[in-house]
Amino acid sequence: TATVIAFANQKGGVGKTTTAVNLGAYLAAAGRKVLLVDSDPQSNATTSLGIDPRGIYVSLYEVLIEQVPIQEAITLTDRVGLDLVPATVDLAGAEVEMTGLMARERLLARALAPVLERYDYIFVDDPPSLGLLTVNGLTAAHGVLIPVQCEYLALEGLSHLLHTIHQVRDMLNPRLHIAGVVLTMFDARTNLSQQVVAEVRRFFPQETFQTIIPRNVRLSEAPSYGQTILSYAPGCAGAQAYAALAREFMARMEGQ
Amino acid sequence: TATVIAFANQKGGVGKTTTAVNLGAYLAAAGRKVLLVDSDPQSNATTSLGIDPRGIYVSLYEVLIEQVPIQEAITLTDRVGLDLVPATVDLAGAEVEMTGLMARERLLARALAPVLERYDYIFVDDPPSLGLLTVNGLTAAHGVLIPVQCEYLALEGLSHLLHTIHQVRDMLNPRLHIAGVVLTMFDARTNLSQQVVAEVRRFFPQETFQTIIPRNVRLSEAPSYGQTILSYAPGCAGAQAYAALAREFMARMEGQ
Numbered sequence: 001t002a003t004v005i006a007f008a009n010q011k012g013g014v015g016k017t018t019t020a021v022n023l024g025a026y027l028a029a030a031g032r033k034v035l036l037v038d039s040d041p042q043s044n045a046t047t048s049l050g051i052d053p054r055g056i057y058v059s060l061y062e063v064l065i066e067q068v069p070i071q072e073a074i075t076l077t078d079r080v081g082l083d084l085v086p087a088t089v090d091l092a093g094a095e096v097e098m099t100g101l102m103a104r105e106r107l108l109a110r111a112l113a114p115v116l117e118r119y120d121y122i123f124v125d126d127p128p129s130l131g132l133l134t135v136n137g138l139t140a141a142h143g144v145l146i147p148v149q150c151e152y153l154a155l156e157g158l159s160h161l162l163h164t165i166h167q168v169r170d171m172l173n174p175r176l177h178i179a180g181v182v183l184t185m186f187d188a189r190t191n192l193s194q195q196v197v198a199e200v201r202r203f204f205p206q207e208t209f210q211t212i213i214p215r216n217v218r219l220s221e222a223p224s225y226g227q228t229i230l231s232y233a234p235g236c237a238g239a240q241a242y243a244a245l246a247r248e249f250m251a252r253m254e255g256q
Numbered sequence: 257t258a259t260v261i262a263f264a265n266q267k268g269g270v271g272k273t274t275t276a277v278n279l280g281a282y283l284a285a286a287g288r289k290v291l292l293v294d295s296d297p298q299s300n301a302t303t304s305l306g307i308d309p310r311g312i313y314v315s316l317y318e319v320l321i322e323q324v325p326i327q328e329a330i331t332l333t334d335r336v337g338l339d340l341v342p343a344t345v346d347l348a349g350a351e352v353e354m355t356g357l358m359a360r361e362r363l364l365a366r367a368l369a370p371v372l373e374r375y376d377y378i379f380v381d382d383p384p385s386l387g388l389l390t391v392n393g394l395t396a397a398h399g400v401l402i403p404v405q406c407e408y409l410a411l412e413g414l415s416h417l418l419h420t421i422h423q424v425r426d427m428l429n430p431r432l433h434i435a436g437v438v439l440t441m442f443d444a445r446t447n448l449s450q451q452v453v454a455e456v457r458r459f460f461p462q463e464t465f466q467t468i469i470p471r472n473v474r475l476s477e478a479p480s481y482g483q484t485i486l487s488y489a490p491g492c493a494g495a496q497a498y499a500a501l502a503r504e505f506m507a508r509m510e511g512q
């Protein structure tokens with residue numbers, strides 16, 4: 001049955017989408033079956049996989065708010081083994097609509113139940129906030145993967161994120177744990193990056209992955225072609241980092 | 257009476273806080289009286305100005321939810337002429353609490369009324385979402401300043417942001433207009449940056465500022481010292497860009 005992983009951090013632009021998409025691609029290339037759920041109204045994960053949100057009829061919005069079976073929303077991507085539940089801009093209205101629904105924090109967990117047997121991993125790409133969409137991701141998840149940009153301001157919000165994770169674990173989802181912390185956009189030329197790495201390793205000694213994702217322009221170019229880094233520039237430093245992260249992730253999740 | 261400017265873009269990490277803080281600093285240095293309202297529970301603007309959110313008793317949360325007069329929340333900063341209404345993590349709970357309040361979109365506009373005569377500019381630093389905190393910023397504002405990172409994914413959300421701006425203008429705040437679009441984190445070495453600049457200039461021919469903010473590590477270091485770029489590294493490329501932006505901003509706002 002699938003391991004569900006939420007990619008969450010309320011700090012914006014830290015690499016949640018880039019990590020969910022590219023880690024997913026390398027896991028698929030290694031033969032794992034991965035479903036990526038785009039839970040951000042910006043639909044960046046959807047676009048990054050080459051799918052135009054404007055052409056989508058059934059997205060996560062219909063699944064959460066209209067109880068359309070998730071199987072009807074699942075879209076295949078260019079990458080065999082990496083499927084997508086797309087997001088559209090309609091999702092922006094979902095949080096307000098969800099406020100009044102019964103068991104509003106569990107809507108995603110209930111929606112995923114019918115497809116847990118089909119996948120090895122289900123990744124949920126959350127928006128940059130700790131609202132109901134992110135809480136749904138944390139409630140549905142076994143573990144949360146926290147991308148942390150190698151910047152000072154990215155450190156600030158970590159204790160609040162941890163507080164929210166503990167709240168969800170205590171009130172909604174007792175199995176929730178930190179599956180991992182990934183350092184992103186590392187720039188070896190700056191002291192700041194080195195300081196942030198040391199700080200994050202001290203804060204999360206067990207959870208921080210050894211693999212660090214460097215700042216690499218190819219990673220920000222790939223979405224404009226609707227491709228993962230594995231298709232766009234498999235030899236670049238960014239691709240190699242995500243390949244290494246995928247190996248480390250599988251070793252951690254599936255036992256040595 | 258003060259011109260109120262909201263710094264908004266639901267895409268995360270595009271430079272909203274960095275622009276509000278540093279543009280504010282240069283306007284204060286030019287003799288303008290500026291109030292910066294930190295409307296993001298991450299309290300990055302608060303930290304960037306050297307103020308520890310944990311030591312704050314009256315923040316924007318008390319002003320919005322408990323109707324504490326905003327004068328009691330205003331904090332002086334190191335920079336004469338740049339005052340702050342700080343945010344604390346309590347603000348994270350505000351959006352849910354605001355949902356049920358009367359005239360919930362106008363809470364900030366009402367709160368600012370008593371201090372409009374004291375300032376030339378009031379800047380509101382919004383979180384990376386289009387929820388009630390951002391809608392309050394847009395409802396209180398005369399204009400919205402949109403930072404756009406020179407990245408492909410940053411282009412994706414612009415039409416949704418425009419849609420929300422138009423909705424607020426039609427339903428809540430008829431004077432709302434786009435005060436300007438600022439291109440941030442420009443990296444001259446990449447084609448992507450040049451393409452995004454061309455695209456944004458085509459999308460917003462009148463509104464895009466000539467000044468482009470380069471990617472510059474000093475800008476991301478300054479917040480770790482609680483300083484604006486003007487105090488931390490006034491000679492660096494980032495500081496010079498914000499100084500030029502401030503001149504362009506004043507020319508546009510105050511007439512040639």
Ligand SMILES: Nc1ncnc2c1ncn2[C@@H]1O[C@H](COP(=O)(O)OP(=O)(O)OP(=O)(O)O)[C@@H](O)[C@H]1O
Pocket residue numbers: 011012013014015016017018019040044126127128184185186213214215216217219220221223238266267268269384407408409410
């Ligand atoms: N390692 C990297 N090197 C260079 N650019 C990167 C890297 N990782 C991500 N980017 C770029 O940085 C920007 C932010 O990354 P991304 O959108 O993945 O972050 P996010 O946390 O999902 O953002 P949001 O908070 O808006 O959801 C994007 O334009 C992306 O292409």
Ligand SMILES: Nc1ncnc2c1ncn2[C@@H]1O[C@H](COP(=O)(O)OP(=O)(O)OP(=O)(O)O)[C@@H](O)[C@H]1O
Pocket residue numbers: 010011012013128151152153154267268269270271272273274275296300382383384440441442469470471472473475476477479494
């Ligand atoms: N021109 C720049 N050059 C280099 N780094 C920058 C620049 N502008 C901002 N940064 C850094 O990039 C990160 C994102 O910037 P910032 O926090 O201002 O964006 P934001 O839009 O306010 O983010 P959020 O969506 O989380 O509120 C921060 O770590 C900041 O220090």
Ligand SMILES: [Mg+2]
Pocket residue numbers: 016017018040044125126127
């Ligand atoms: Mg994202």
Ligand SMILES: [Mg+2]
Pocket residue numbers: 272273274296300381382383
């Ligand atoms: Mg910010």
